[in-house]
Amino acid sequence: MKTIIFPENKIWQELCRRPEIARNDLEKTVRGIIDHVKAEGDKAIRYYSEKYDKVSVLELKVSAEEIRKSEEQIPQELKTAISIAKKNIENFHSAQLITEPVIETYKDVRCWRKNVAIEKVGLYIPGGTAPLFSTLLMLGVPAKIAGCREIVLCTPPGKNGTINPLILYAAHVTGISEIYKAGGAQAIAALAFGTESIPKAYKIFGPGNQYVMKAKELVQQDGVAIDMPAGPSEVMIIADKDANPEFIAADLLSQAEHGTDSQVIMLTDDQNILKEVESEIEKQVDVLPRKDIALKALENSKLIMLRTIEDCIDFSNLYAPEHLVINVIDAKSAANRVKNAGSVFLGAYSCESAGDYASGTNHTLPTNGYARSYSGVSTDSFIKKITFQQISAEGIRNLGPQIEVMAEAELLIGHRNAVSIRLKSLKND
Secondary structure (H helix, E strand, O other), rough: OOEEEEEOOOHHHHOOOOOOOOOOHHHHHHHHHHHHHHOOHHHHHHHHHHHOOOOOOOOOOHHHHHHHHHHOOOOHHHHHHHHHHHHHHHHHHHHOOOOOOOEEEEEEEEEEEEEEEOOEEEEEEEOOOOOOOHHHHHHHHHHHHHHHOOEEEEEOOOOOOOOOHHHHHHHHHOOOOOOEEHEEEEEHHHHHHOOOOOOOOOOEEEEHHHHHHHHHHHHHHHEEEOOOOOOOOEEEEEEOOOOOHHHHHHHHHHHOOOOOOEEEEEEOOHHHHHHHHHHHHHHHHHHOOOOHHHHHHOOOOEEEOOOOHHHHHHHHHHOOEEEEEEOOHHHHHHHHHOOOOEEEEOOOOOOOOHHHOOOOOOOOOOOOHHHHOOOOOOOOHHOOOOEEEEHHHHHHHHHHHHHHHHHHHOOHHHHHHHHHHHHHHHHHO
């Protein structure tokens, strides 16, 4: 990790840059995959499964028997943990369903909004270096709470042509049975446009590598909604002199092991904690099974010392991290100044891993600075809000003249006439 002491404000923006990803005609490649899937459907999915996943898939849809057998392969201890995590996610996301009141905006003019679930949603769950069954809970649970009528899941098969049993089990307990063996950009194309086997979805959710994210970006241009733009995982930690360096190092490494393109940053106002964390990272990284991945991510990561915790918060707001851990004495006061972050973790014991798995908040979050303008996934992500209005005869009498004046000022006489005819009718009556 790079250590930077008291950087001047004028270089903060440069320090906030994420690692560059080698793209090598990425858009051209992904557009070719999308067009191929649009033209040849299931045949194209099978072609790319053989090309990229090195597996031949005859039946794309996972059978009920495959889903049932997955339960037998999961140890009870893990089933219990998944059950607790699912319940916490349900509790947190159920509270987000709010019925809004009818508002009388003007005398006898009533307006309101109604929550309507998106009918068909597509979930993409990676199955590469780690089977992200936790992400399935994070997406499937709020989709169910929102009331989505059809939830379609795509996830890549392993070399033996089967889906990881953890993903199948998480789908089962979440109530998702429409599961397809398809990965990568081709799965996103299938969800966006449909194939003979895989239904088209109205909105697509889920993380993935640069090919998956580029595919989501491109299908959005074609009119298919996506959850959010995203990039590699990241965490920023703000620590003061009283923070435990072992905790900080562990939190940094928990994100560094996600992928070689992840980025982790610690901000502090204390030089001792900076040195202690650096030493702890060297110690802890050696015992990680994914050590090589973590070390590669650390090459793009930073330990930064600033003059005050207030400066650390200002830097964090500029960076807009996916995960922000505030491990300082008065964490709540510091948190009040946070403007840009995907999810915030307060105090010594609120480790980022809790949010990743079981505390109840959603871990599908904006990365790459998108936390400046995007929220993480919530129940609202699976809902459309439709506005309604009802104007009585008395209401149009009260508001109509104002509408007529405004429409005429915009030279939209047809708009004015729609009101005038009604007012005339009421006058004649």
